[in-house]
Amino acid sequence: MIDDRDWDVLERLQEGVPLAAEPFDLMAAEIGMAPEEFLQRVKRLHEQGVIRRLGPRVRHHRVGIRGNIMVAWRVPAHRLSEVGGLFAAEDKVSHCYCRPTLDSFPYNLYTMVHAKDPAAAEQVVAGLAERCGLSQYVMLPTLRELKKTSPRYRRPD
Amino acid sequence: MPDLAARVLAEAQKGLPLVPRPFLAIARAVGCSEQEVIDLLEDLRDRGVVREVSAFLDPKKLGYRSTLACMTVPSERVEQVAAVLEAMPQVTHNYLRDHELSMWFTVIAPSEEAIRALLDELAGRTGCGPIHNLPASEVFKIRVAFAAGEMTDDR
Numbered sequence: 001m002i003d004d005r006d007w008d009v010l011e012r013l014q015e016g017v018p019l020a021a022e023p024f025d026l027m028a029a030e031i032g033m034a035p036e037e038f039l040q041r042v043k044r045l046h047e048q049g050v051i052r053r054l055g056p057r058v059r060h061h062r063v064g065i066r067g068n069i070m071v072a073w074r075v076p077a078h079r080l081s082e083v084g085g086l087f088a089a090e091d092k093v094s095h096c097y098c099r100p101t102l103d104s105f106p107y108n109l110y111t112m113v114h115a116k117d118p119a120a121a122e123q124v125v126a127g128l129a130e131r132c133g134l135s136q137y138v139m140l141p142t143l144r145e146l147k148k149t150s151p152r153y154r155r156p157d
Numbered sequence: 158m159p160d161l162a163a164r165v166l167a168e169a170q171k172g173l174p175l176v177p178r179p180f181l182a183i184a185r186a187v188g189c190s191e192q193e194v195i196d197l198l199e200d201l202r203d204r205g206v207v208r209e210v211s212a213f214l215d216p217k218k219l220g221y222r223s224t225l226a227c228m229t230v231p232s233e234r235v236e237q238v239a240a241v242l243e244a245m246p247q248v249t250h251n252y253l254r255d256h257e258l259s260m261w262f263t264v265i266a267p268s269e270e271a272i273r274a275l276l277d278e279l280a281g282r283t284g285c286g287p288i289h290n291l292p293a294s295e296v297f298k299i300r301v302a303f304a305a306g307e308m309t310d311d312r
């Protein structure tokens with residue numbers, strides 16, 4: 001499904017898209033591929049979902065978000081799809097995943113909530129809890145970002 | 158951030174159009190010139206607001222597995238443990254959170270076995286086990302784009 005030339009394209013894309021009028025042509029030339037073929041491969045990989053999107057990676061604390069909270073929710077199994085859908089539709093929720101529970105930490109649905117400051121983020125969380133009728137959740141505010149790197153994916157050996 | 162820069166950033170975060178001149182397409186969407194879009198993105202990158210313009214890929218489709226892991230790290234050991242995680246390229250994000258389970262980090266590796274082996278190694282090297290492995294079983298949302306001024310990043 002992903003051939004060697006696809007990997008050439010993917011590895012080049014991960015080095016960064018040139019900020020120039022015709023970035024795909026430039027990247028194609030660098031790996032010795034026709035510009036049309038490069039863009040065709042990018043489009044196909046996007047359709048296949050391998051490429052989610054191309055775009056800027058933003059350092060969010062530099063554009064005014066201090067209100068980042070991870071929230072772990074305890075949701076009855078039969079309500080997971082419904083609640084997950086509701087959370088996903090909320091603008092201030094960036095991520096929403098089901099995860100396994102621990103004996104000491106019985107929460108099964110995780111969200112990242114973002115607002116302009118911690119108080120506003122807590123309000124968003126309280127609003128979500130009320131709308132979904134959920135009382136069991138724990139807020140895990142970000143104290144420090146210790147590491148943030150872009151994952152680099154390489155072709156299999 | 159000036160209004161135009163915020164609009165360009167918000168538009169670009171939706172994903173560069175997959176056309177020969179993507180910045181021209183963004184320029185048309187926000188109502189400025191192609192060169193302005195390129196200059197603004199360059200400026201945002203130079204100022205560190207944008208780390209890079211790059212590809213967001215689906216690890217699963219590339220044969221990779223990812224997980225979220227957490228552990229309890231005593232406050233006096235945070236720097237030391239953070240340094241161990243910093244040195245491991247498979248650990249892509251690491252956050253200190255206000256909870257007894259204080260350190261939360263994401264891991265990518267080519268297989269689930271490789272992830273488990275890495276977490277075992279980390280538990281041994283940090284002495285902060287158990288490390289809880291919480292892979293996503295269902296994904297309801299991975300961010301697409303936020304309104305200008307309220308942006309975050311993938312993980």
